[in-house]
Amino acid sequence: MNPSPSRRFATRAASSLLAVLFALSALVISPRPLTAAESLSVTALHPIIGDLARQVGGDRVAVHDLLPLGGDPHSFTPAATDLIKLSKADLVLASGKKLEVYLDKVRTSTKAEIIEVGRRIPSITVNAKDPLFLCCPAHAHGSLDPHWWHNPRNMERAARIVQDAFTKADPGGAAVYRERAKAYGKRMQTLDKWVKKQVSAIPRRERKLVTAHLAFGYFAKEYGFQCVGLQGLTRVQEPSVRDLAATVDVVRKERLQVAFPERLANPKLLESLARETGLRLGRPLIADNMSTSVHDYESMIRANVSSIVDAFKQK
Amino acid sequence: MPIPVNTIFISLLSALLLSGSLAWAQSINLNVEPLAHIDTTATVIDGAEFEDLPLGAHDPSDEFVLQGLESRFTFNSPYLDGTLIWNFFYDGDEWGEENEEAYLTFPTAPGNAILRGGRMLNRFGVLNNTHLHGREWRDVPLVLTSFLGEEGLTTEGADLTVPLPSSAFASVPVLRDASIGFTLGYGVAREHDDHGHGDEDEDHDDELEDDHREDEHGHDEDEGPVFDDGLLTARLAGAFAPNEFHRLLAGVSLALGEDEDNGDLTVGGIDLTYHWSEFGYDAGRELNWSSEFLLRDSDAGGQQFGAYSRALLRFPNPFGVGLRVGVLEGDHTQDTETSWRISPLLAWYPPTLPNATVRLQGNHIELPQGGDAQTVNLGFSIGLGGLGGFGSGGGGHEGHNH
Numbered sequence: 180m181n182p183s184p185s186r187r188f189a190t191r192a193a194s195s196l197l198a199v200l201f202a203l204s205a206l207v208i209s210p211r212p213l214t215a216a217e218s219l220s221v222t223a224l225h226p227i228i229g230d231l232a233r234q235v236g237g238d239r240v241a242v243h244d245l246l247p248l249g250g251d252p253h254s255f256t257p258a259a260t261d262l263i264k265l266s267k268a269d270l271v272l273a274s275g276k277k278l279e280v281y282l283d284k285v286r287t288s289t290k291a292e293i294i295e296v297g298r299r300i301p302s303i304t305v306n307a308k309d310p311l312f313l314c315c316p317a318h319a320h321g322s323l324d325p326h327w328w329h330n331p332r333n334m335e336r337a338a339r340i341v342q343d344a345f346t347k348a349d350p351g352g353a354a355v356y357r358e359r360a361k362a363y364g365k366r367m368q369t370l371d372k373w374v375k376k377q378v379s380a381i382p383r384r385e386r387k388l389v390t391a392h393l394a395f396g397y398f399a400k401e402y403g404f405q406c407v408g409l410q411g412l413t414r415v416q417e418p419s420v421r422d423l424a425a426t427v428d429v430v431r432k433e434r435l436q437v438a439f440p441e442r443l444a445n446p447k448l449l450e451s452l453a454r455e456t457g458l459r460l461g462r463p464l465i466a467d468n469m470s471t472s473v474h475d476y477e478s479m480i481r482a483n484v485s486s487i488v489d490a491f492k493q494k
Numbered sequence: 495m496p497i498p499v500n501t502i503f504i505s506l507l508s509a510l511l512l513s514g515s516l517a518w519a520q521s522i523n524l525n526v527e528p529l530a531h532i533d534t535t536a537t538v539i540d541g542a543e544f545e546d547l548p549l550g551a552h553d554p555s556d557e558f559v560l561q562g563l564e565s566r567f568t569f570n571s572p573y574l575d576g577t578l579i580w581n582f583f584y585d586g587d588e589w590g591e592e593n594e595e596a597y598l599t600f601p602t603a604p605g606n607a608i609l610r611g612g613r614m615l616n617r618f619g620v621l622n623n624t625h626l627h628g629r630e631w632r633d634v635p636l637v638l639t640s641f642l643g644e645e646g647l648t649t650e651g652a653d654l655t656v657p658l659p660s661s662a663f664a665s666v667p668v669l670r671d672a673s674i675g676f677t678l679g680y681g682v683a684r685e686h687d688d689h690g691h692g693d694e695d696e697d698h699d700d701e702l703e704d705d706h707r708e709d710e711h712g713h714d715e716d717e718g719p720v721f722d723d724g725l726l727t728a729r730l731a732g733a734f735a736p737n738e739f740h741r742l743l744a745g746v747s748l749a750l751g752e753d754e755d756n757g758d759l760t761v762g763g764i765d766l767t768y769h770w771s772e773f774g775y776d777a778g779r780e781l782n783w784s785s786e787f788l789l790r791d792s793d794a795g796g797q798q799f800g801a802y803s804r805a806l807l808r809f810p811n812p813f814g815v816g817l818r819v820g821v822l823e824g825d826h827t828q829d830t831e832t833s834w835r836i837s838p839l840l841a842w843y844p845p846t847l848p849n850a851t852v853r854l855q856g857n858h859i860e861l862p863q864g865g866d867a868q869t870v871n872l873g874f875s876i877g878l879g880g881l882g883g884f885g886s887g888g889g890g891h892e893g894h895n896h
Contacts, residue, residue, distance in 0.1 A: 298773045301737030323775065 219349045222268040222289075224279050225252055226469050227328050228296055228337075230476050232272055234363045235341045239352040243268070249470050251443060253413035256281055262288040270348050272296055272341065278325035294344045296337050300327045303396045305412065311399060312406050313387055314429040319411030326412075326466070329398035331374065331480060335367040370477055371401075377484050378402050381491045388487070389430065389438035389458065391449050394466035398483075407435070409448050423452070430456040437490045441466045461490030528879055531627035533561040535873040542867035547859065548822075548833065550634035551644040552626055554871050556586020561873075562626045564594065575599040579625070594625070594648075603654070611652040613684070617677045617729050618747045619786050620765040622646050630806055630814070632855055632873050636822040636835055637800025641761050641790045643683070643720040647749065649727070651681020674732040683721035683751065718825050719759050719792040725751025738774030743767040757793030780808045799823045806839070814841035822862065830862035849877035 218241040223229030229244040236242065243264060246255050252274070257265070262284070265271065268291045273279050275295030286293060303324040305312060327333045342360035346353045378386070386404040388395055393408030407429060410418055418426070429435070430452070438458040440446040442465050453460055464486055465479045473479050537554040539547075544555050552561045563582040568575065579594040597612025615623035621635070622642055638646065655677040731745035745765045753759045765786040772778030785803035792798075804818035816839035824832040835857055842852045853873040860866050 295776075298776055298778075299739075301739065302774055 219345065219352075220267060220269045221272060221345075222265055222270075222291075223272045224282075224285070225274040226474075227476055227479075228272045228274050228341075230469070230474075231296075231334065231337055231341055231363075232345075235338055235356055235360045236345055236352075237355060237359055239349060239355055240345065246468065248468065248474055249443065250468055251414065252278055252467050253280075255279075257284065257288075265289045265291075270294065270344060272344070274325065274328070276300075276302060276323050276325040276327060292344070292348070294340070296340050297325065297327045297333075299340055300333050300336055302327070303400060305393060305396070310405065311396060312393075312408075313433065314407045314426055319393060319408075322412050324393065324396045324412055326394045327397050328476070329395055329480075329483075330401045331367040331370045332401065333397060334476060335364040335371075338363045338367070366477065370480060374402060374480065374484050377488050378404075380488055385491060387433060387435050389435055389449075389452075390464060390466070391439070391441040391444040391446070392466065394441070395464070409452060414444055418448070423448075426452065427456055430458060437461050437493075439464045439486065439490070442470060443467060459490065459493070462486035529566045530878045531562070531564045531625075531875065532878070533564075533626050533632075533873065533875045535559055535561055535632050535871050537869055537871040539867060539869045542861060542865060546861060546863070546865075547867060547869075548636055548639060548862060549644070550639045550646070552581075552583060553633035553639075554869070554873075559586050560584035561632065564625060564627060573600065573602055575601060581626075605656060605659075607654055607656045609652065609654050613648060613650045614653065614681075616647040616649050616679065616681075616727055616749075617653060617655070618642065618647050618727055618749055618761075619729075619763050619788070620743070620745065620767055620784055621786065627875060627877065630816060630841060630853070631804065631818055631837055631839060632853065632871055633837075633857070635786070635800075635802035635804075635818070635820045636833060637786070637788050637802055637820060640718050640800060640822055641720070641788050641798075645684060647721065647727075648684040649679065649681030649725065650684065651679060651724075653677055653679030653681075653727070672732055672734040674730070677727075677729040677731070679727045680724065681727075682724050685722075718798070718828055719753035719755075719757065719790070719794045721749065721751045721759060721761075722754040723752055723756075725749055739771055741769040743769075753792055753794060755794060758791075759793075760791045761788060762791075763788040777810050779810065782806050782808075795825050795827045798825055804837075806841075808841075808843075812843040812845055814843070815839065816841070824862065828862075831860075831864060833860050833862040835859040847876065851875045 219236065219239055221232050221236065221240050221242045222245055223232050223242055224245050226244045226246060226248055229242050232240060232242045245257060245261055245265070246252055265285060265288045268289055271285060271289060271291050271293040273282060273285075273293060273295045275297035278297070279285070282293070282295075303311070305319045305322045305324060307320055328337070338360040342356045345356045349356075383403055386399075386402075387407060388399055388404045389407040390409070392410035392414050393406060393412050395404070395408075396406055398404070399406045407426060409423075409426060435456075436459060438449055438453055439461045440449050440463045442463045444466070446460075446463075449460065452458060464483045465473055469475070469479050473482050535554040536558045537544075538557070547553075547555075549555055554561065560583055565580050565582075567578045576598050578596045580591065581594045582589065582591045584590075593613065595612070595614055597610050597614045600609040600611075603609050615625070617623050619638070621629070621638060623646075634646070655675055658674040658676065660673070727747070727749045729745055729747045731743065733741065733743050735741040743766070747763045747765070749759075749761045751759055763786055765784070767782070767784040769783075770781040772780065783803075783805040785801065787801040788799070790798045790800075800820070800822040802818060802820035804816060806814055806816035808814040818837040818839070819834065820837075821832065821834040824830045837855055837857045839856075840854045844850055844852065851874070853871075853875070855871050855873065857869045857871075858866065859868075
């Protein structure tokens with residue numbers, strides 16, 4: 180029996196309506212792609228945070244790095260033009276832990292929310308009694324170490340913090356940020372495992388890291404090293420004659436064999452120490468900022484670990 | 495009868511001051527540092543009279559009281575520290591004063607141990623050795639007043655606190671960031687009618703003393719067995735702080751002695767405290783949660799259980815909200831029912847007065863003698879001098895150990 184015309188019409192209408200509803204729901208459920216003008220404008224006060232922001236935000240964010248690659252975050256001061264750019268940001272991401280000493284100036288220059296990403300990351304405080312520090316300049320004692328990014332597990336936590344910040348500023352992109360943060364977290368876990376495998380080649384009793392300044396505390400704590408920093412937490416914290424003498428004593432007493440200059444630091448102090456104590460100098464490490472040749476976080480960690488492991492393997 | 499430790503303390507201090515040897519005084523870093531803290535409270539009550547409430551000695555006992563004007567004097571030297579805390583108060587009827595603590599501390603005993611001798615708030619549990627100014631709630635939990643006495647457990651004697659070497663437990667992964675200490679003490683419990691008022695109690699006969707005590711304190715006289723004479727106390731406590739965001743404290747305490755009728759008396763307790771800081775070293779929200787569970791076992795009253803739990807959330811804008819609940823099992827020998835109390839709290843820490851706190855606290859209490867009562871009290875506290883008072887400022891957190 181053939182359906183009546185009215186029934187056929189009703190069926191077609193219902194099918195059409197369902198199709199329209201389905202199409203509309205796809206538009207609603209899928210994140211609406213933003214135009215360039217609609218991208219979340221994010222200013223990162225540190226290129227490592229900027230790299231993280233791009234990883235989590237993808238196409239939905241337009242990230243501007245206030246500190247250029249190769250700049251020194253400890254001594255950077257934003258210029259007037261930087262502050263003008265800041266005023267146009269939807270969101271500002273800072274590393275935190277008092278790294279950006281100019282943060283108050285930033286607060287007065289922008290109405291955007293400022294997220295100190297490192298605020299929720301467990302801290303290391305420089306403490307001469309902490310076995311993590313074989314030797315440290317006395318004037319860094321009690322200071323908060325701001326170099327939290329040298330531990331990939333901290334970057335995994337940071338990805339979630341950035342995800343939350345982006346979702347709050349752009350709720351329409353919540354699903355995108357969640358997926359990208361999750362993927363980034365997995366990459367950090369993989370990176371962490373790779374680091375552990377690499378450093379396992381260095382016997383625990385030999386894991387003593389002599390560097391130009393105390394930038395690798397978080398790395399050392401996670402991977403079983405002890406730190407000897409010639410300078411304090413910043414390259415501004417110059418060691419006194421007594422500090423240098425103490426460092427020489429430790430190097431000799433512990434029979435340390437290798438030291439690591441840094442790409443952005445003046446190597447003279449470390450070279451002087453090496454001459455006096457016979458330390459070998461490894462390849463320079465990337466401590467405070469990436470460079471034009473190593474411009475993403477994962478490459479930075481891999482480069483540093485390779486330099487460290489290669490140097491310790493040479494005997 | 496023990497030699498009054500104040501005499502020893504004052505004599506020693508006088509000897510040092512009168513020695514006339516400035517070089518010696520300088521070498522021992524004699525530093526007399528006066529500090530003070532004021533706590534005042536106004537209260538309204540419904541459903542009962544103040545005299546019906548199970549109160550601690552300095553709990554709000556009238557419509558307006560000066561719970562305490564605590565003054566502290568300390569001196570420090572390389573091998574010996576001294577502490578003297580005197581409290582003045584007004585309970586709505588008359589003024590009183592008392593010596594809360596007076597003790598010497600030897601901070602350089604072997605093994606980083608700390609030896610104290612004198613009159614001291616006993617290191618039992620987490621709240622007993624917290625002074626009034628360090629407490630957020632204006633009254634003492636029911637169980638502590640009942641089991642440790644209206645004044646808390648104050649002993650005249652000595653205690654030794656020894657930190658356990660970390661090598662003893664660092665191999666256990668979860669205890670790697672922990673610190674554990676053990677305290678052992680022996681002393682004589684402070685007398686429970688030893689609460690100095692304007693008119694000394696020496697001339698009171700027993701009948702008057704009982705009336706005086708009931709009138710002055712508004713307490714139910716039948717408070718159950720409390721320590722009298724010598725007692726031994728012990729406490730094992732551990733702190734675990736993996737980072738600046740979380741801190742967990744746990745302890746087990748024990749007190750062994752006799753009550754006023756020379757019957758055996760044992761009080762044991764377990765305490766747990768958790769502190770969360772949203773941004774660690776930076777200002778942010780903070781949560782402090784603490785609970786104590788106590789058991790009293792006495793020849794006079796058998797076994798009795800009590801507990802309290804309280805939580806306080808502080809916000810960066812300077813408010814705090816909290817809730818405390820407490821329960822005390824009834825005592826058939828005293829013909830009392832199980833009582834409980836629930837106490838919400840709203841605190842304001844005025845930014846312009848960093849050492850001050852304003853508190854609005856409510857109480858609903860099911861009374862041990864039956865019936866219930868409600869109170870609302872408004873308290874103002876401020877610290878003066880030095881760092882603004884001993885402790886962490888005007889508000890402080892409960893469980894602060896001086």
